[in-house]
Amino acid sequence: MILATADVGELLGLVPVQRAGVALLLAAVGLPVIGVVIVGLDIMPVRFAMMHVALLGIAVGLLTGLDPMLCALVACALAGAGVAPLARTPDGLSGAMGLLMSLAIAAALLLLAVSGVNASGAFALLWGSILSVGTADLVVLGALAVLVPALFWWRRREVALLLYDRELAQCSGVPVRLLTAVLLVLVAVAVAGAIKLTGALLVDALTLLPALAARRLGTSLRSITLWAVGIGVAVNLTGFLIALWLDWPPGPVLVLTAGTLVLAVHLIPERRTSTWRAPASDSLPSSH
Numbered sequence: 605m606i607l608a609t610a611d612v613g614e615l616l617g618l619v620p621v622q623r624a625g626v627a628l629l630l631a632a633v634g635l636p637v638i639g640v641v642i643v644g645l646d647i648m649p650v651r652f653a654m655m656h657v658a659l660l661g662i663a664v665g666l667l668t669g670l671d672p673m674l675c676a677l678v679a680c681a682l683a684g685a686g687v688a689p690l691a692r693t694p695d696g697l698s699g700a701m702g703l704l705m706s707l708a709i710a711a712a713l714l715l716l717a718v719s720g721v722n723a724s725g726a727f728a729l730l731w732g733s734i735l736s737v738g739t740a741d742l743v744v745l746g747a748l749a750v751l752v753p754a755l756f757w758w759r760r761r762e763v764a765l766l767l768y769d770r771e772l773a774q775c776s777g778v779p780v781r782l783l784t785a786v787l788l789v790l791v792a793v794a795v796a797g798a799i800k801l802t803g804a805l806l807v808d809a810l811t812l813l814p815a816l817a818a819r820r821l822g823t824s825l826r827s828i829t830l831w832a833v834g835i836g837v838a839v840n841l842t843g844f845l846i847a848l849w850l851d852w853p854p855g856p857v858l859v860l861t862a863g864t865l866v867l868a869v870h871l872i873p874e875r876r877t878s879t880w881r882a883p884a885s886d887s888l889p890s891s892h
Contacts (some may be wrong), residue, residue: 609614612848621848624801627745628844629739631810632836634748637756638794639815640832641787644767648682649701650788651811651842654795655804656708657683661796663712664842667719676796677744683708688785709837732803734762734844744797752790756829759783761803764825803854809855812863814839839865 615621642651661679665672687700756763765773766783774780798807814835816829822828843861849856 607883623737624734628840630745631751631838634752635810636814636832636836637752639811644813651795653701653705654680655791656705658796660708660712663715680792681789681798684789688788734801734854804856806859809859809862817866
């Protein structure tokens with residue numbers, strides 16, 4: 605059903621819709637930068653593993669009576685920190701993520717089955733519930749919107765070197781293990797924080813897809829990051845308004861909007877032949 609413009613205007617006056625819009629704006633600042641990290645470190649399996657870990661955290665929350673999303677955030681943060689020592693190579697991390705995925709989903713299903721807790725609430729988060737965004741969710745997304753860009757700016761040379769070449773970063777004195785651990789924790793928390801917006805199965809719309817489009821348009825880490833944030837804002841606002849106008853679920857619409865933009869961007873002729881991981885010296889000015 606297509607709503608009239610006046611009806612969409614009335615919807616935008618509702619508090620849940622306004623909260624959802626603010627959440628998507630905050631998400632557009634921090635989460636696409638996380639996508640740049642995922643692509644730069646070549647750690648695609650991490651987001652799948654963290655979706656399963658988040659489900660385990662939600663199951664623990666339902667069992668104990670604690671806030672399920674808070675439990676999901678804590679579980680993902682601990683899992684991100686725990687696998688950091690295995691991130692010396694993408695291959696080593698991939699194996700660890702496969703194991704973590706299997707154990708997390710098995711533990712979650714066992715907890716839900718043994719405890720007798722109604723699992724519908726846990727599995728509902730697989731599809732997202734953007735209009736149920738609360739103050740706590742806005743706080744998490746706001747913190748990510750501040751912390752992620754701040755880390756990129758504060759440690760811009762180190763991050764650029766790490767995303768460009770891990771060995772070069774280590775030889776240059778970058779605290780590779782610590783920085784990798786911090787980035788993995790941020791990735792894990794970001795995935796958990798975005799679950800309510802699009803659902804665990806569609807979280808790529810807020811993280812990975814803007815980064816994939818941005819790497820086609822940017823020529824340095826800084827420009828890629830700025831493009832990712834700009835694309836995230838455009839996709840989130842456009843997708844959300846389209847979903848309201850057509851009275852469709854926001855999560856799938858956001859994914860289709862982001863995916864369409866990625867495909868459109870990849871129709872643009874390649875302007876360069878070098879890898880998108882531009883040398884750190886070209887990405888951002890050195891910090892001392």
